[in-house]
Amino acid sequence: MGDLDRALVDLTEAVRLDPKSAVALTNRGLVYESKGDYGHAVPDFEEASRLAPGDAVIWNSRCWAQAVMGQRLQQALADCTESLRLAPNSPDTLDSRAFVYLKLGDLDKALADYNAALRVNPKLISSLYGRGVLKKRKGDTAGAAKDIADAKALRSTIAEEFAVYGVK
Numbered sequence: 001m002g003d004l005d006r007a008l009v010d011l012t013e014a015v016r017l018d019p020k021s022a023v024a025l026t027n028r029g030l031v032y033e034s035k036g037d038y039g040h041a042v043p044d045f046e047e048a049s050r051l052a053p054g055d056a057v058i059w060n061s062r063c064w065a066q067a068v069m070g071q072r073l074q075q076a077l078a079d080c081t082e083s084l085r086l087a088p089n090s091p092d093t094l095d096s097r098a099f100v101y102l103k104l105g106d107l108d109k110a111l112a113d114y115n116a117a118l119r120v121n122p123k124l125i126s127s128l129y130g131r132g133v134l135k136k137r138k139g140d141t142a143g144a145a146k147d148i149a150d151a152k153a154l155r156s157t158i159a160e161e162f163a164v165y166g167v168k
Contacts, residue, residue, distance in 0.1 A: 007031050011028035026045065029045045033064075033065055064099070091118075098110045103167070132146070
């Protein structure tokens with residue numbers, strides 16, 4: 001229903017009642033993430049990954065949150081790699097790992113992961129936009145313009161979202 005504040009209250013109560021619930025911790029982390037509060041999301045994902053180490057979604061969520069914060073990027077990379085070990089070729093995790101590589105400045109690895117994600121899901125908006133930013137950095141202005149325009153056609157606010165993540 002979009003009431004993130006109420007969801008946060010309910011999930012915090014669920015975690016209080018069952019602190020070993022990886023589901024409650026993950027969902028609370030996702031709510032924090034939706035609110036842009038990555039500093040609170042990461043500890044929830046860390047605890048959830050300890051409780052449910054075989055859950056690829058948790059590892060990817062932790063990877064993404066750390067990457068957006070621009071902190072512990074090597075740990076974020078390891079988390080994405082673990083997520084891909086558990087769920088090979090996940091477009092969401094490939095997108096997250098590409099974003100980490102983009103933040104690290106490893107443009108060739110970022111491009112490979114963005115391309116792999118887009119082969120699985122050609123309309124993955126964040127991969128289209130991220131690849132456009134990457135192409136721009138590599139000097140491919142025509143390719144960059146096309147990818148960025150395609151991403152904006154799918155979600156007009158994507159540039160603003162990436163700016164919040166520290167990527168322009």
